[in-house]
Amino acid sequence: MTALSVIGCGYLGAVHAACMAKLGHDVVGIDVDEAKIASLQAGRAPFFEPGFPELLAESLATGRLSFTTDMAPAQGRSVHFVCVGTPQRAGEFAADLRYVDASVDSLAPFLSPGDLVVGKSTVPVGTAARLTEVVQAVQPEANLAWNPEFLREGFAVKDTLTPDRLVYGLPAGAAGDRAKQQLDEVYATPLSTGTPLVTADLATAELVKAAANSFLATKISFINAMAEVCEATGADVTLLADAIGHDPRIGRRFLNAGLGFGGGCLPKDIRAFMARAGELGADQALTFLREIDAINMRRRVRMVDLAREVCGGSIVGARIAVLGAAFKPDSDDIRDSPALNVSAQMQLQGATVVVTDPEAVTNARKQWPGLRFADTVDEAAAGADLVLLLTEWREYVEIDPTELGRIVGEKRMLDGRNALQPSVWRSAGWTYRALGRP
Numbered sequence: 001m002t003a004l005s006v007i008g009c010g011y012l013g014a015v016h017a018a019c020m021a022k023l024g025h026d027v028v029g030i031d032v033d034e035a036k037i038a039s040l041q042a043g044r045a046p047f048f049e050p051g052f053p054e055l056l057a058e059s060l061a062t063g064r065l066s067f068t069t070d071m072a073p074a075q076g077r078s079v080h081f082v083c084v085g086t087p088q089r090a091g092e093f094a095a096d097l098r099y100v101d102a103s104v105d106s107l108a109p110f111l112s113p114g115d116l117v118v119g120k121s122t123v124p125v126g127t128a129a130r131l132t133e134v135v136q137a138v139q140p141e142a143n144l145a146w147n148p149e150f151l152r153e154g155f156a157v158k159d160t161l162t163p164d165r166l167v168y169g170l171p172a173g174a175a176g177d178r179a180k181q182q183l184d185e186v187y188a189t190p191l192s193t194g195t196p197l198v199t200a201d202l203a204t205a206e207l208v209k210a211a212a213n214s215f216l217a218t219k220i221s222f223i224n225a226m227a228e229v230c231e232a233t234g235a236d237v238t239l240l241a242d243a244i245g246h247d248p249r250i251g252r253r254f255l256n257a258g259l260g261f262g263g264g265c266l267p268k269d270i271r272a273f274m275a276r277a278g279e280l281g282a283d284q285a286l287t288f289l290r291e292i293d294a295i296n297m298r299r300r301v302r303m304v305d306l307a308r309e310v311c312g313g314s315i316v317g318a319r320i321a322v323l324g325a326a327f328k329p330d331s332d333d334i335r336d337s338p339a340l341n342v343s344a345q346m347q348l349q350g351a352t353v354v355v356t357d358p359e360a361v362t363n364a365r366k367q368w369p370g371l372r373f374a375d376t377v378d379e380a381a382a383g384a385d386l387v388l389l390l391t392e393w394r395e396y397v398e399i400d401p402t403e404l405g406r407i408v409g410e411k412r413m414l415d416g417r418n419a420l421q422p423s424v425w426r427s428a429g430w431t432y433r434a435l436g437r438p
């Protein structure tokens, strides 16, 4: 058992803290957000993540997990995970590192010789080396490692308890050997089941995360670029994806054309990567990411154009129901949500938009007070001239078109996620349209 602190208790940190306690460690979760900490202390998940409420209750009951806004309880613990946010800087592509800097500054005075600070936040390459100096200026005998996180929201508990790989970015020499030993103790359970482990220098570990997200974004924008061409020719991008996906070198996963990616990671991570490459004089290497970003953002505009087309050339005064507000199903995360982006565009262009989502309405209402929200599909779709499926929650994918047809004003469905069966909807009398398919 290791005594740990986890600094930053958002989507990543709260799950990490509870999972580490479940793995047998003694954990204190620390965050500056008092409401979030009060909620976690009371055993209430401050966000929606499948399996997290149960895990939180179970881990709190062991007595090995606590939460606080005070940094002092980090003292005397030997490993400290930094899990704070690294959003996009306003008006720039670069990452805003103020939270990472603030958390390390406030942790440093509580470090003891031999302690290991472990970065998990996604940061520009070079951050770990800089933070090592910050830490060692205060506690020369402490070390710093980088251990990027690959969890997916919606699967965060499973991905943390049984990750598909572990990456350690380690300092050189004996400090690196000791850091590896400390991390091996923390991750003894997943390592014992054969989880692949890659050990690297600090810079490589930081780059692994940026590279992984860039690859995933590229795969999505690639198929969405194919969708644009399919739209110009009347071809079907879902059949195209099935066909090329049979090639194991390509693979079918993450090859679903649609409204594209959003959320608190991919968009800001590829932009921060471009910004950092520019600083390093390697900007040419990543100019393709600019196109990946542009393809992705174009899908949102295309979705609004398609809505206009289906409504006969204008959405002014149209009553539009949007199914989905979260950036992906099984999450209440609305950061850079494509669904809300499209909803807001349609609203600004004169439609009356009513958005529903199983979990994300509370968050969405705070960020977009100008939109209308409904708690149920029936409420959102009542009398609608058009329905858009923009987040593929299972309950939306399973909607019976005949039943929904009795509620709406006009049977028009725009499937922004290529998640519905066109023939089923069409045979129930709906006009069905989707991105990249006839």
Ligand SMILES: NC(=O)c1ccc[n+]([C@@H]2O[C@H](COP(=O)([O-])OP(=O)(O)OC[C@H]3O[C@@H](n4cnc5c(N)ncnc54)[C@H](O)[C@@H]3O)[C@@H](O)[C@H]2O)c1
Pocket: 007, 008, 009, 010, 011, 012, 013, 030, 031, 032, 033, 036, 083, 084, 085, 086, 099, 100, 102, 103, 120, 121, 122, 123, 149, 150, 151, 152, 153, 264, 265
């Ligand atoms: N969410 C994901 O799926 C995911 C996956 C992999 C990596 N990441 C990365 O992990 C990091 C965190 O992401 P997130 O989604 O959990 O963000 P989040 O916004 O949900 O959580 C960040 C937390 O850090 C806290 N915080 C800010 N400053 C602090 C300080 N000085 N001391 C203590 N706490 C502080 C905030 O109050 C907040 O609760 C980001 O770098 C992100 O890119 C996220």
